Structure formats: C-alpha cells, structure tokens
Amino acid sequence: MNHLVNILSNITGRKVIFPFYHAVADTIPIHLKHLYSVRNTALFERDIQLFLKNYEAISIAKASEYYAKNNKHAFCLTFDDGLREFKELAWPILKKYYVPVTLFVNTAFVDNKDLFYRFKASLIMDKLLSESAIDFKKTNEILGTNLQNKNSLIQFIMQINYANRGKLDALAILFKVDFTQYLKDNKPYLTTAELLELQSEGVTIGAHSHDHPLFNELSLSEQLLQISKSMNWVIENFKQDIKAFSFPFTDFGLKAKLFENIFDKENPILNISMGTAGIKKEVFANHLQRIPLENSLKTAKQILIKEYLYYIIKFLLNKNTIRR
Numbered sequence: 001m002n003h004l005v006n007i008l009s010n011i012t013g014r015k016v017i018f019p020f021y022h023a024v025a026d027t028i029p030i031h032l033k034h035l036y037s038v039r040n041t042a043l044f045e046r047d048i049q050l051f052l053k054n055y056e057a058i059s060i061a062k063a064s065e066y067y068a069k070n071n072k073h074a075f076c077l078t079f080d081d082g083l084r085e086f087k088e089l090a091w092p093i094l095k096k097y098y099v100p101v102t103l104f105v106n107t108a109f110v111d112n113k114d115l116f117y118r119f120k121a122s123l124i125m126d127k128l129l130s131e132s133a134i135d136f137k138k139t140n141e142i143l144g145t146n147l148q149n150k151n152s153l154i155q156f157i158m159q160i161n162y163a164n165r166g167k168l169d170a171l172a173i174l175f176k177v178d179f180t181q182y183l184k185d186n187k188p189y190l191t192t193a194e195l196l197e198l199q200s201e202g203v204t205i206g207a208h209s210h211d212h213p214l215f216n217e218l219s220l221s222e223q224l225l226q227i228s229k230s231m232n233w234v235i236e237n238f239k240q241d242i243k244a245f246s247f248p249f250t251d252f253g254l255k256a257k258l259f260e261n262i263f264d265k266e267n268p269i270l271n272i273s274m275g276t277a278g279i280k281k282e283v284f285a286n287h288l289q290r291i292p293l294e295n296s297l298k299t300a301k302q303i304l305i306k307e308y309l310y311y312i313i314k315f316l317l318n319k320n321t322i323r324r
Contacts, residue, residue: 008308018290023085031119047300059100104208117165206244216253251275256324281321
C-alpha cells in the first residue's frame with residue numbers, strides 16, 4: 001500500500017472509497033471534448049493499478065456493508081452515462097484486473113434515442129470555434145440575449161441548463177449541427193443488447209435518471225419520477241437484485257424528504273444511491289459519496305491525497321458530514 005495514502009485513510013477513518021468516471025478515450029469524442037478531462041487508457045490503467053495496490057475491489061452489492069463496517073480498505077468503481085467508450089476501452093482493462101464495476105445509464109439515451117443536452121452544447125461549441133462569421137441577430141433572438149462576441153456566446157451556451165435545453169435544439173438548426181445524424185454516425189451510447197452482454201460478463205447496470213437533469217432544480221415529485229422511471233426500466237430489462245442509482249451532476253441541495261421516500265422501509269425504490277461530493281460522511285446509510293476522477297488529469301494518487309486532506313480540513317471545521 002502507498003505509505004501516504006495508507007496514513008491518510010487511517011487518519012480520516014475513510015477506508016472505503018467510491019471513485020467514478022464517465023469515459024475512457026484515447027481520442028476524445030466531440031460530445032465530451034468541452035465538458036471534462038477524459039482519461040486515456042494508459043492513465044486509466046495506472047489508476048486501476050493504484051486502487052488495487054491500496055484497496056480491495058468490491059462490487060456495489062457489498063458497498064453499503066463495507067462502508068458501514070469500515071474495517072477494510074476497499075474501493076467500489078462506477079461509471080456514469082452508459083457511453084460506448086466504457087465497453088470498448090474501459091471494460092477490457094477492468095476485466096484484465098478482475099475489477100467489478102457498475103454502469104449507470106440514462107434511459108432516455110440508451111440505444112441512441114436522444115442526446116444529453118450537455119453533449120449537445122459541446123457539439124455546438126465545437127462548431128462555433130471553427131465559425132468565422134456568426135449571425136448574432138438570430139442567435140440573440142433564440143437565446144433572448146444581447147451577446148456581441150464569440151467568447152460570450154460560447155460561455156452562455158455552456159451554461160444553458162436543463163429547463164432551457166430546448167434552446168440548444170434551436171441553435172443547432174441555426175448553426176447546422178445535426179444531432180440526429182451525430183447519433184446515427186457515432187452511436188455515443190450503448191444499446192440495450194450491449195448492456196445485456198456486459199451484464200452477462202459481470203457488469204452491474206444501474207439507473208442514472210431518465211434524461212440527466214440537475215436534481216436540485218426539480219420539484220420533489222419530478223425527482224421521484226426521474227428516479228422511479230429510470231430504475232423501473234433497469235429492473236425490467238436487467239432483472240437484478242440490487243437497485244442502484246447515481247444522481248446526475250450532483251446531489252448537492254437535495255433534501256431529506258427525497259431520501260426518506262427512496263429508502264422507505266416498507267416500499268424502497270432503491271437499495272443504494274450515490275452522489276459526487278468526494279470523501280464525505282452521509283446521514284443516510286445507503287447514500288454514498290463518490291470521488292470524481294475527471295476534474296483534472298492528475299493521477300489517482302494525487303486526487304486521493306487531495307481528497308483525504310480536504311476531508312481533514314472539513315473535519316476540523318465540523319463540515320465533513322452532509323446534512324439534509
């Protein structure tokens with residue numbers, strides 16, 4: 001075990017960790033290009049080697065148990081969004097090292113039926129970067145803005161939220177970006193058949209909402225609908241014992257009432273859910289916080305050390321437990 005990682009995990013008492021990714025790619029696809037730092041296969045494999053040197057690899061079915069006992073160093077790996085790169089590049093590496101993994105999917109996008117609105121923004125941004133002349137009059141009419149230069153336009157587009165995602169479809173027409181053709185040509189998402197194949201090889205399939213909204217912008221009823229709709233689809237298609245869900249973007253700002261509903265003792269919607277706040281304690285035992293590995297291209301060791309040190313600082317400020 002790495003000496004410093006070992007010391008920090010013991011000091012913090014956080015022996016069980018939950019690293020997560022979206023994609024692994026040696027050539028970054030345009031729909032991911034402008035969103036986050038995608039790790040190549042070599043860096044991803046080094047991450048996995050680091051995790052295996054320091055922690056036992058466990059499946060999501062054991063996650064809550066290990067986390068509650070907290071007496072062994074362990075890691076539970078997950079991927080979000082159900083992207084093609086998982087099957088083609090990440091899964092072969094994970095199979096090589098016998099690492100169990102859960103793949104969380106958005107039911108609106110499986111089989112390339114539609115495209116996540118942030119992916120649409122990345123495609124539009126890429127097109128704009130190569131545009132020499134932009135019709136700002138028509139653009140501002142669509143957006144309800146008064147933008148005058150390319151940089152401010154790109155910045156605005158990348159901040160469009162779930163509620164206003166329809167503006168991206170209108171901009172795509174204006175800038176001649178064909179989302180339907182992109183889905184057809186590139187097939188960014190895995191199909192149901194491919195997910196079933198992965199499941200047969202040992203991958204657990206989880207839900208990641210229907211169409212990837214930021215949950216703290218939704219009402220409680222909308223939140224529950226997103227969870228139940230996507231989870232029911234996973235149950236129907238994959239018939240697993242575990243009902244696992246990862247919140248898209250973040251679980252920041254979500255209230256206790258939501259978790260009381262999804263973990264209702266009489267009729268629970270989920271067995272386990274996951275956020276993205278790093279190494280943090282939670283008041284709900286079956287809700288676990290994951291560590292993002294794509295905020296930079298630093299090594300997993302560097303990211304873990306930073307997470308542990310941040311946890312210690314939060315502990316000193318009495319802010320290392322997320323309260324709802």
